[in-house]
Amino acid sequence: MLKTRVITAVAALVVVGIVLFAIPPLYAEFIIGLLILAGAWEWSALIDSKKTVLRVAYTAIVAACLVAAHAASADQAKLIFEIACLWWFLAFLWALRFPTPIPAALRWICGVLVLVPLFVALLTLLRLGVDYLIFVLLIVWFADGGAYFAGKAFGRVKLAPEISPGKTWEGVVGGLVLVALLATVAGAWRGLDIAILVPFCLAVAAISIVGDLTVSMFKRTAGVKDSGAMFPGHGGVLDRVDSVAAASPLFALGLKVLGIA
Numbered sequence: 001m002l003k004t005r006v007i008t009a010v011a012a013l014v015v016v017g018i019v020l021f022a023i024p025p026l027y028a029e030f031i032i033g034l035l036i037l038a039g040a041w042e043w044s045a046l047i048d049s050k051k052t053v054l055r056v057a058y059t060a061i062v063a064a065c066l067v068a069a070h071a072a073s074a075d076q077a078k079l080i081f082e083i084a085c086l087w088w089f090l091a092f093l094w095a096l097r098f099p100t101p102i103p104a105a106l107r108w109i110c111g112v113l114v115l116v117p118l119f120v121a122l123l124t125l126l127r128l129g130v131d132y133l134i135f136v137l138l139i140v141w142f143a144d145g146g147a148y149f150a151g152k153a154f155g156r157v158k159l160a161p162e163i164s165p166g167k168t169w170e171g172v173v174g175g176l177v178l179v180a181l182l183a184t185v186a187g188a189w190r191g192l193d194i195a196i197l198v199p200f201c202l203a204v205a206a207i208s209i210v211g212d213l214t215v216s217m218f219k220r221t222a223g224v225k226d227s228g229a230m231f232p233g234h235g236g237v238l239d240r241v242d243s244v245a246a247a248s249p250l251f252a253l254g255l256k257v258l259g260i261a
Helices: 001-023 025-048 053-070 076-098 102-126 128-156 169-190 194-222 235-255
Strands: 156-159 164-168
Touching: 001 025, 001 128, 025 053, 025 102, 025 194, 025 235, 053 102, 076 102, 076 194, 076 235, 102 128, 102 194, 102 235, 128 164, 128 169, 128 194, 128 235, 156 169, 156 194, 164 169, 164 194, 169 194, 194 235
Parallel strands: none
Antiparallel strands: 156 164
16 A cells, blocks of 8 residues: 555656646646646535536536636635635534534535636636745645655644544644744745744644644535545545645735735
8 A cells, every 4th residue: 555655656757747748838727727627526526426417517516617717817816815714614613513424515516626626726827937836735745645654653632533533633733833844944045934834834834734724524415535546655635735736825825915926
């Protein structure tokens, strides 16, 4: 299992490198869109996995939203990010009260709130510069990796046992410490104000955890462990982008508001 996970992770990193550095930006945006649509197809199974017509219709609706969002102006993108941040804050409060029933109609809406802002954020960061996109991915990976190893070594107090029994508060602290170190190094390297950059990156890391828990909450409601099987050993698209879906809109919004970009 570990070997499969490592091979898949390396292959995924190679593909990400090709998409970001070796092909024209327009094609990269198209590939990102396809990835989001794969996530929409997986999300439709969290609504009703047995109704193919419903799943196709939901994926088509998300596709139409992505086409409209692709042409969003800077002000419209900012509004989308603000709505996304509000949604993730509400999702955090929701996770605190889980388990709660989630009606199908609400699952339709929440999938759009997860996927469309993610698409707009990834495109915005790609257009600003590949380094911004890589940096938000590093924040998420450092938060996740730090949480995993700190949780294994020191984990005692469960973070959200009803949603993700393996996550602990000690893991959260470990992930945030690693992200703080990343932000400090990045700030010193790029000549940025660490007093601004470190808290900002910690906020992005914290909301990435909310993204992970929120998608897990919907999977629990649907009675599935993984959203799909696109990435052997890792699950589906949603399993890989849940944290990024929450982190990237806040990151893209903060770059502008704080004057970092």
